[in-house]
Amino acid sequence: MRVSDRFDSAFSAVSWGRLPNFGCMASHTPADGVVADVSDLVKRYGAGATAVTALDEITLELRRGEFTAIMGPSGSGKSTLMHIMAGLDAASSGTVRLGGVDITALDDGDLTELRRRRVGFVFQSFNLLPILDVLGNVLLPFELDGRKPSAEERAWIDRLIDQLGLRNRLDHRPSQLSGGQQQRVAIARALATRPEIVFADEPTGNLDSRTGREVLGLLSDASRQHGQSIAMVTHDPVAASFADRILFLADGRIVRDSGRLQPEEIATFMLSIEAQR
Amino acid sequence: MKPSLRGQIPTLIVAVIAGTFGVALVQFDGIISAAVRADPVAGASVHTVPLLLGLAAISFIVLSLYVSGVVTSNTVATVVAGRTRQIALLRLIGSSARAERGRIAREGLLVGVIGAVVGAVIGTGVAALVGHLAVASRIFRPFVYSYATPTILLPVVAVAMTTWLAAWVGSRRVLDVRPVEALGNSTERSIPDIAVHRRRHRLALVLVIVGVVFLAAGVVLGLRFPPAVLLGLIGGLLSFSGIVFAADRVIPPVLRVVGRLVGTGTPARLAAENALRYPERSSRMTVGLVIGVTLVTTFSVTMQTFQDMLAIGARNDPQQYNGLGPIISGIVTVFSILIGFSALIAAVGLVNTLSLSVMQRTRELGLMRALGFTRRQLRSMIFAEAAALTATATVVGLVLGFVYGWIGAQSMLGGVHGHPGLVAPQIPWPIVLVVVVAAAVLTLVAAVSPSRRATRISPVAALAVE
Numbered sequence: 022m023r024v025s026d027r028f029d030s031a032f033s034a035v036s037w038g039r040l041p042n043f044g045c046m047a048s049h050t051p052a053d054g055v056v057a058d059v060s061d062l063v064k065r066y067g068a069g070a071t072a073v074t075a076l077d078e079i080t081l082e083l084r085r086g087e088f089t090a091i092m093g094p095s096g097s098g099k100s101t102l103m104h105i106m107a108g109l110d111a112a113s114s115g116t117v118r119l120g121g122v123d124i125t126a127l128d129d130g131d132l133t134e135l136r137r138r139r140v141g142f143v144f145q146s147f148n149l150l151p152i153l154d155v156l157g158n159v160l161l162p163f164e165l166d167g168r169k170p171s172a173e174e175r176a177w178i179d180r181l182i183d184q185l186g187l188r189n190r191l192d193h194r195p196s197q198l199s200g201g202q203q204q205r206v207a208i209a210r211a212l213a214t215r216p217e218i219v220f221a222d223e224p225t226g227n228l229d230s231r232t233g234r235e236v237l238g239l240l241s242d243a244s245r246q247h248g249q250s251i252a253m254v255t256h257d258p259v260a261a262s263f264a265d266r267i268l269f270l271a272d273g274r275i276v277r278d279s280g281r282l283q284p285e286e287i288a289t290f291m292l293s294i295e296a297q298r
Numbered sequence: 299m300k301p302s303l304r305g306q307i308p309t310l311i312v313a314v315i316a317g318t319f320g321v322a323l324v325q326f327d328g329i330i331s332a333a334v335r336a337d338p339v340a341g342a343s344v345h346t347v348p349l350l351l352g353l354a355a356i357s358f359i360v361l362s363l364y365v366s367g368v369v370t371s372n373t374v375a376t377v378v379a380g381r382t383r384q385i386a387l388l389r390l391i392g393s394s395a396r397a398e399r400g401r402i403a404r405e406g407l408l409v410g411v412i413g414a415v416v417g418a419v420i421g422t423g424v425a426a427l428v429g430h431l432a433v434a435s436r437i438f439r440p441f442v443y444s445y446a447t448p449t450i451l452l453p454v455v456a457v458a459m460t461t462w463l464a465a466w467v468g469s470r471r472v473l474d475v476r477p478v479e480a481l482g483n484s485t486e487r488s489i490p491d492i493a494v495h496r497r498r499h500r501l502a503l504v505l506v507i508v509g510v511v512f513l514a515a516g517v518v519l520g521l522r523f524p525p526a527v528l529l530g531l532i533g534g535l536l537s538f539s540g541i542v543f544a545a546d547r548v549i550p551p552v553l554r555v556v557g558r559l560v561g562t563g564t565p566a567r568l569a570a571e572n573a574l575r576y577p578e579r580s581s582r583m584t585v586g587l588v589i590g591v592t593l594v595t596t597f598s599v600t601m602q603t604f605q606d607m608l609a610i611g612a613r614n615d616p617q618q619y620n621g622l623g624p625i626i627s628g629i630v631t632v633f634s635i636l637i638g639f640s641a642l643i644a645a646v647g648l649v650n651t652l653s654l655s656v657m658q659r660t661r662e663l664g665l666m667r668a669l670g671f672t673r674r675q676l677r678s679m680i681f682a683e684a685a686a687l688t689a690t691a692t693v694v695g696l697v698l699g700f701v702y703g704w705i706g707a708q709s710m711l712g713g714v715h716g717h718p719g720l721v722a723p724q725i726p727w728p729i730v731l732v733v734v735v736a737a738a739v740l741t742l743v744a745a746v747s748p749s750r751r752a753t754r755i756s757p758v759a760a761l762a763v764e
Binding site for chain 2: 109
């Protein structure tokens with residue numbers, strides 16, 4: 022835990038006041054179309070002889086509107102990378118800029134606000150709050166912000182709900198939904214605030230392959246039709262083949278940065294990484 | 299497999315308090331009897347005092363054991379709900395449900411024995427200290443008393459047995475765990491066993507109806523014959539047991555109303571939803587406290603109404619009631635403290651179950667943090683949940699206690715000398731105030747440690763929990 026964490030509760034109200042307009046900052050983000058840029062990012066666990074380096078000086082840029090897959094075998098550091106980029110975990114050194122803001126300098130209160138307003142999440146499972154119905158889960162980011170969606174946002178959410186086929190499930194509880202339906206709700210929630218970027222962590226890991234492909238199709242539609250930037254962590258070659266760009270990680274480094282690939286090519290390359298280890 | 303004590307600290311605390319209370323009462327009995335024997339002017343009371351004290355001590359020990367039994371079985375049920383995955387895994391690799399339940403009951407016995415023995419040491423220490431102070435301040439003459447009396451084995455054994463039995467009762471759900479649950483993402487099961495529920499609710503209804511008939515008979519007959527209070531007592535026990543059995547029907551509606559009053563912000567709304575999500579869990583958490591508040595309120599309302607009736611009786615027949623006032627208020631004070639101990643056990647139970655249930659929600663709380671819940675929102679959510687639970691228990695307990703207390707006094711004294719007849723129930727405002735303040739303090743105490751733990755949860759760690 023960082024020292025600043027201890028003080029965040031006392032200061033969070035102040036810091037909310039200090040950074041009231043993430044939205045404005047987003048508007049003058051670099052015009053080069055970079056949504057996230059990471060430089061010299063290092064994450065180390067432990068200290069001394071037992072220290073483990075999970076991320077070893079990673080530098081990368083994610084382009085706005087692109088669907089990027091981050092691939093790698095287990096233990097390659099891909100989840101750690103995503104957690105740090107999403108403001109869920111702290112870096113050991115290096116910087117992460119999200120929409121022009123260096124998030125490694127933010128305290129816990131600001132990071133919380135960042136996740137609420139500017140980042141969307143789709144996890145592998147346990148995405149939804151069991152106590153809220155579908156609509157409650159989709160609207161949760163607004164509710165946490167203490168505001169009602171504007172008319173324009175409301176129209177956007179309505180459109181998402183229709184596109185994702187959730188219209189007649191709005192008052193269902195997560196426990197009444199299938200795995201695929203739950204992921205659709207998570208996607209609707211992630212897109213509802215039109216975040217800078219959506220992070221998806223193995224979003225199809227718990228689904229059968231047909232439902233998985235549907236969910237991947239929805240993600241790539243969101244990117245193509247609405248220009249939504251998406252970063253997806255996965256170790257499934259089929260899932261990665263839906264992405265515009267694929268970053269391969271091994272032992273905490275990026276070993277390949279590629280455009281769209283076929284599942285067979287991805288699988289072959291993954292096997293070659295595994296073989297070298 | 300050897301019993302493990304992990305997750306049994308809450309049960310241990312309850313056993314230690316019950317053991318301390320029981321042993322201290324027995325020791326006080328011994329001290330007072332020895333002091334009376336040492337007093338040359340005591341005369342005939344040498345025999346009557348120990349007898350009366352013994353009866354009073356047994357009543358209060360039984361009362362505290364009842365409350366600690368309810369609290370422990372509910373705590374164990376909460377622990378079992380949180381261990382579903384682990385139990386399912388053991389079932390999957392071939393352990394029988396009976397063996398798993400037996401293991402939890404053995405843990406209960408072990409914890410009960412340890413708690414009772416620790417309680418015996420503390421209780422004896424407290425009694426010895428008080429005895430010493432009483433002699434030093436010349437309340438008692440110096441007396442001869444051995445603290446190593448075999449009588450203290452009675453509360454020790456009773457506490458150990460109660461904990462064992464409560465663990466057995468509380469682990470009933472182990473039998474329903476299906477091996478396949480080891481594979482899913484199931485948290486607490488929400489599929490209730492409807493047939494069992496229906497049987498239990500029917501039994502509860504019968505108990506309440508029969509109990510109410512007895513209570514009414516107690517009030518009516520009490521206008522003529524004071525012994526009618528026994529009918530009232532039976533009616534009280536039956537109907538209250540009925541209410542405890544059907545707690546998952548009685549508590550949630552009250553919780554729903556109270557939950558709406560707690561607040562309208564997102565954290566408060568989520569807290570109310572959480573409290574209502576598993577009606578059984580919330581009922582488990584609050585029922586101990588309901589019993590505690592009901593006991594305290596019943597007793598003080600009885601006493602208040604009782605004193606009122608005595609006043610009326612004294613006006614009509616002054617000779618009979620000469621000098622009774624101070625004695626009665628002394629008894630009221632001592633008994634209130636003794637009943638307060640049962641309420642304390644109930645309060646510990648609520649603290650335990652709330653903190654267990656927050657611990658079992660680690661993953662959910664981590665998800666909330668990931669989605670943008672601030673620590674402050676998380677904290678106020680847990681405080682609101684604690685407040686909803688204690689407020690519900692307090693309201694239900696006050697209402698029940700008020701009714702029982704009035705019936706008790708009415709059936710006991712409606713027909714006593716001077717014929718007070720039917721008397722309006724008296725609300726003992728000081729006690730109501732004490733109960734409300736105690737509930738507020740309990741809310742804070744119960745919420746502090748879980749909310750601290752919850753705000754320390756790192757979203758990454760919580761999401762990684764499988």
